[in-house]
Amino acid sequence: MTAPIRIISSMATRQVLADLITRFEQRSTQKVVVESVGGVDAAKRVRAGEAFDAIVLASNVIDDLAREGHVLAGSRTDLVHSGVAVAVREGAPRPDIRTADAVRAAVLAARSISLSTGPSGVALAKLFERWGIVEAIAPRLVQAPPGVPVGRLVAEGQVELGFQQLSELMHLKGITVLGPLPPEIQITTTFSAGVASTAAQPEAVRALLRDLASPAAAEIKQRHGMEPA
Numbered sequence: 001m002t003a004p005i006r007i008i009s010s011m012a013t014r015q016v017l018a019d020l021i022t023r024f025e026q027r028s029t030q031k032v033v034v035e036s037v038g039g040v041d042a043a044k045r046v047r048a049g050e051a052f053d054a055i056v057l058a059s060n061v062i063d064d065l066a067r068e069g070h071v072l073a074g075s076r077t078d079l080v081h082s083g084v085a086v087a088v089r090e091g092a093p094r095p096d097i098r099t100a101d102a103v104r105a106a107v108l109a110a111r112s113i114s115l116s117t118g119p120s121g122v123a124l125a126k127l128f129e130r131w132g133i134v135e136a137i138a139p140r141l142v143q144a145p146p147g148v149p150v151g152r153l154v155a156e157g158q159v160e161l162g163f164q165q166l167s168e169l170m171h172l173k174g175i176t177v178l179g180p181l182p183p184e185i186q187i188t189t190t191f192s193a194g195v196a197s198t199a200a201q202p203e204a205v206r207a208l209l210r211d212l213a214s215p216a217a218a219e220i221k222q223r224h225g226m227e228p229a
Contacts, residue, residue, distance in 0.1 A: 038146025
């Protein structure tokens, strides 16, 4: 029996990959196993030499891993574009986030704010720097540990205002998603797959990635708050 394809991915794509893989397996004899962890940890494990068949992370990380020899050259396959949304605890007041100025005011007014360790968190930190509010909010800024959804901290009441990929917030209980960031400050991350240099069956992995990127997969991606890449 053919060994399953082993994938490591970031938490941002955990649920959409689960549905995409289910669709793939319904039409194939090839089995696929996905392990989703914090993106930072996933990249560390790949760089440490752990064997995987495919890697699904932010596109810039896939490019870095390819340059370092951990991903086969030319195998990067863009899967989804994912935007950032804002959430509060269920039942809490809902601040206005319709404009950049409104988001800035909401951040300054919040008793606590949480970001992820992923690419969206890095980009948000840079946005706060451009706004000149880093010093003002630093004592109230909580970075979620790798692999821990920002929405969980919001649902548990540990933080008042949470920012993370919509795909990671929209299925969590105990929170209200206020909506996406307004277009002028929206942060979009492209998540891509690459064939790992340790892949035991690279051609089977390439076939899987073609399926995950096919137009037929678009509806599943949109259902998870993402757009096809």
